[in-house]
Amino acid sequence: MHIQKRRYSFSQVLFHLIAVAFCAFTTIPFILTIMVSVSGESSVIKHGYSLFPDTFSWDAYRLIFSGDEIWRGYMVSVTVMAIGTGAGLLLSAMLAHTMARQKVRYRNGIALFIFITMIFNAGLVPWYIFVTKYLHLKDTLAALILPMLINPFHVFLIRNYFKSLPPALLESAEMEGAGPLYVFAKIMLPLSAPIIATVALFYSLAYWNDWGLALWLIDDRKLYPLQFILFKIQSMINYMSTQGNLVSGSQTLPSETAQMAMVLVTIGPIILVYPFIQRYFVKGIMIGAVKG
């Protein structure tokens, strides 16, 4: 018994060590980014990126906030996220509402119509030609919102949740003359608050983090979302680093520390809300896991 107990606590220590090591692995790039963004540029050039810089400076933040590009990027990203999440969530929930009702005869047809888009697509080029040549979305704010407005996976997630609510509730409301709109707004949505919150957060995160749409469809600098501004800075620096030492030491380069400050500016809002929203994502993943 004595040996058993000791072996057990040994394995607990081992588990903690492995978990701590992995958590260090997942968080160190983030912590390093913070440290580099507040380092003096000279200490980066002397010692490289370091968790323990010898000089500190706010210059990087002063530099990136001196222009109006960041502010404009924030405006674009926040607008896209707010409109996209609001509209996408509403349309997804309304679709789910119709698909969840037994008495709607073509509900399975609707589900099939949506499902097909999940397993086959025309490919990027036909999509690109259609969106630019026929819808004329190039260099518009709508180009950052419309193409990813509804995620079919989330429609099915909401539908499954709606289906699990007791149908008697809806039927009694309908008996008293409530229409589908009323039932949707006053019964379905309030009863489904957890899944609605989860899907809203998934949409917000997808919009906030997206830069693929900007990469394909935006050339106008005024419409660059935050992530895309960061991408542009980063690809310039990567390009230069492959060109050897041609430009090392040059003062005209965007500085190393400013790039990291820029990273923090784009992930700042996520980090601030992360402790509060994390459990909704966990719940969403678990619901998805149980339902397949």
Place this chain on the structure above:
Amino acid sequence: MKGMFKELRSNGWYYLMALPGLLYFLVFCYLPLPGILIAFKDYNFKDGIFGSPWAGLQNFAFYFHGDYAWRTTFNTLFINANYIVFGTVIAVGFAILLNEIRKSFFRRTYQSLMFLPYFFSAVVVGNFVYLMFSSKYGLVNQLRDLLRLAPVDWYSAPGYWVAILVGVYVWKNTGYAVILYLATIVGIDDELYEAAALDGANRWQSIRHITLPLLVPTITIVTLLAVGKIFYGDFQTIYSIVGDNGLLYETTDVIDTYVFRAVKNVGDISMPAAVGLYQSVCGFLFVLGCNWAVKKINNDNALF
């Protein structure tokens, strides 16, 4: 026809509510479908999809006769296969490990920290990779220096990048997958463990003979769903890390990055359309195959 009219009259509001969503799918997913013709045409912007002259299978021939077809297809499948294998093994390992940790405070903290990278955009991930592997200032070369190893010019050495990409994938997605597998583990009936303990089984034996076998269905489903998407490269991550750095294409150029470059950097339309169609068709066949396999194993988990 009459029945349809009656259905629309009695449930009209429902269809009206579904209409905007259906229009979205019609416009963004179905209307581009005729554009598939571009793959068989010599497309020019002025004449459009239908007016451009036919090219037969010339666009496919161009892709498949060059080295690119084999290289991009191999890289796509090889990188994704590594994602699946390492991603699954490590996530299952950590799900079991976290489940064994007794203090719930630690369990929750570890889970939160592991999940964090999932929230970062691919561009931010690209930046993190640069922090680690930049040859001038990167952390990895500093560590090599401490160990008295020669620095490596990572961004011009294609041999390392599959491993790095897999590391990035594990770094970003383990937290998500751990939650998925923990959901299954938490659902396992405690009586099974109690019975095993009564029979004298220790923790390792319980894990091997109860937890793992009961995880197999979830692992199978998750894996098959991932295999169904194996023809689609991880564009956002790979492009934000590799970008237009041609030195690394040999091991990192996937179908999606190749198509993107052909359209945006070269300005070609027809050939990448053909490549995209090849990808869509292969991807579709893989999904059908995997769904068939899922059905064989457990009908409830099949997609369709």
